[in-house]
Amino acid sequence: MMPSSAASAPAAPPRAHGAVSPVFDTLPPLSLYVHLPWCIRKCPYCDFNSYEAGPGGFAEGDYVAALLRDLDAERPLAQGRAISTLFIGGGTPSLFSGGAIARLLSGIRERVALEPSAEITLEANPGAAEARRFGEYRDAGVNRLSIGVQSFRAAQLSRLGRVHGPEEAERAIELARGAGFANFNLDLMYALPDDDLDGALGDLSAALARLPPHVSWYQLTLEPNTVFERRPPRLPPEDLVLEIERAGRALLAARGYRRYEVSAYARSGHRCAHNLNYWQFGDYLGIGAGAHGKITLRAERALERRAKARNPRTYVSGAGTARAVVAERIEDARQIAVEFLMNALRLPDGVPLTLFEQRAGQEIAAIDGPLREARALGWLADEPGVLRASAAGLEVLNRLLALFC
Ligand SMILES: C[S@@+](CC[C@H](N)C(=O)[O-])C[C@H]1O[C@@H](n2cnc3c(N)ncnc32)[C@H](O)[C@@H]1O
Numbered sequence: 548m549m550p551s552s553a554a555s556a557p558a559a560p561p562r563a564h565g566a567v568s569p570v571f572d573t574l575p576p577l578s579l580y581v582h583l584p585w586c587i588r589k590c591p592y593c594d595f596n597s598y599e600a601g602p603g604g605f606a607e608g609d610y611v612a613a614l615l616r617d618l619d620a621e622r623p624l625a626q627g628r629a630i631s632t633l634f635i636g637g638g639t640p641s642l643f644s645g646g647a648i649a650r651l652l653s654g655i656r657e658r659v660a661l662e663p664s665a666e667i668t669l670e671a672n673p674g675a676a677e678a679r680r681f682g683e684y685r686d687a688g689v690n691r692l693s694i695g696v697q698s699f700r701a702a703q704l705s706r707l708g709r710v711h712g713p714e715e716a717e718r719a720i721e722l723a724r725g726a727g728f729a730n731f732n733l734d735l736m737y738a739l740p741d742d743d744l745d746g747a748l749g750d751l752s753a754a755l756a757r758l759p760p761h762v763s764w765y766q767l768t769l770e771p772n773t774v775f776e777r778r779p780p781r782l783p784p785e786d787l788v789l790e791i792e793r794a795g796r797a798l799l800a801a802r803g804y805r806r807y808e809v810s811a812y813a814r815s816g817h818r819c820a821h822n823l824n825y826w827q828f829g830d831y832l833g834i835g836a837g838a839h840g841k842i843t844l845r846a847e848r849a850l851e852r853r854a855k856a857r858n859p860r861t862y863v864s865g866a867g868t869a870r871a872v873v874a875e876r877i878e879d880a881r882q883i884a885v886e887f888l889m890n891a892l893r894l895p896d897g898v899p900l901t902l903f904e905q906r907a908g909q910e911i912a913a914i915d916g917p918l919r920e921a922r923a924l925g926w927l928a929d930e931p932g933v934l935r936a937s938a939a940g941l942e943v944l945n946r947l948l949a950l951f952c
């Protein structure tokens with residue numbers, strides 16, 4: 548477990564009458580998320596905090612400097628811990644030069660300790676993939692790439708507004724391997740506009756034929772404030788979506804990919820440690836426009852959620868000051884329990900009950916009533932020492948969580 552700051556912790560402040568506050572005996576592992584918000588073109592389905600770079604591009608040097616100012620201000624929140632995983636996401640991080648990523652990583656290392664075996668992922672778009680750049684990322688210390696393939700069908704890629712075709716996706720995978728990335732993920736989406744079973748499974752087979760160590764297989768969803776929400780494409784009906792999911796999961800399992808989260812599949816030894824830390828309710832710092840963080844504060848007996856200014860210009864001008872961050876304290880043990888369960892119950896293998904006690908800061912007895920009810924309904928597995936949604940529970944996850952609210 549991580550070093551703790553309990554020895555010097557001042558007495559906890561008094562709580563409002565009736566509220567039960569958590570007690571954290573240890574601090575969880577700490578991850579770092581870095582958000583790089585620019586893309587070549589905004590995809591019509593995407594609600595991530597991303598912006599078209601435009602003909603003038605963007606000032607990558609200014610942005611990297613802002614990220615490091617942001618990290619300077621966040622550093623005390625590490626509370627003595629080293630960073631165990633780092634994820635550079637976007638947007639399209641592969642629009643940044645190798646030199647900018649090298650400056651970013653060396654600047655991070657100057658400010659916080661990185662565990663020697665830290666997983667360091669960078670998201671790449673096949674429409675922004677170059678051999679030299681991939682090699683430079685690797686030399687800078689990136690040891691995992693996440694490549695946004697989405698589909699191997701040219702017509703679907705065009706409907707999704709992607710800036711690349713299937714050939715560029717194949718090339719990006721080869722470039723990643725050629726640059727020495729033994730560890731990489733392919734992002735794919737299913738239930739695409741007018742999709743059918745053969746098309747969706749064809750995409751998955753094409754991806755698996757490239758032997759990726761990890762696959763993220765997402766159902767396309769219509770998100771608020773996107774072009775697809777305003778002008779929805781015709782999506783496949785629910786029964787077809789279920790058929791695609793059943794057949795796809797069977798194919799993934801037959802090829803040796805184990806499902807370890809709702810949309811994440813990995814060959815042995817290649818689970819994404821960064822995402823697992825989120826789902827296991829670990830801590831994370833978030834730097835960059837619109838980045839989010841979650842930190843356990845032992846002395847204050849609370850969690851803190853932090854969000855940075857979303858607009859890149861506002862972010863760069865305020866980075867490192869209170870102007871660019873909104874922080875919210877969560878002190879109510881019940882709310883923390885629900886947040887823990889919202890994450891941990893997404894994991895088909897579940898988590899040890901002891902993890903709940905450590906990371907939600909309370910005895911399992913605090914949720915004894917809803918636990919019994921969920922078990923009686925068959926929504927939780929009846930396994931000693933483990934908190935795990937059953938197959939039936941995973942299908943009604945929102946109703947299962949509502950029992951604990
Ligand atoms: C932030 S994007 C990063 C990758 C990179 N920007 C790209 O698109 O190639 C992460 C992934 O989320 C998935 N995604 C984005 N919007 C989605 C949506 N509306 N429904 C399902 N998956 C989505 C895509 O698979 C995408 O690759």
Ligand code: SF4
Pocket residue numbers: 585586588589590593594595597637638639672695
């Ligand atoms: S490239 Fe990725 S982050 Fe950018 S708009 Fe498309 S899906 Fe969103």
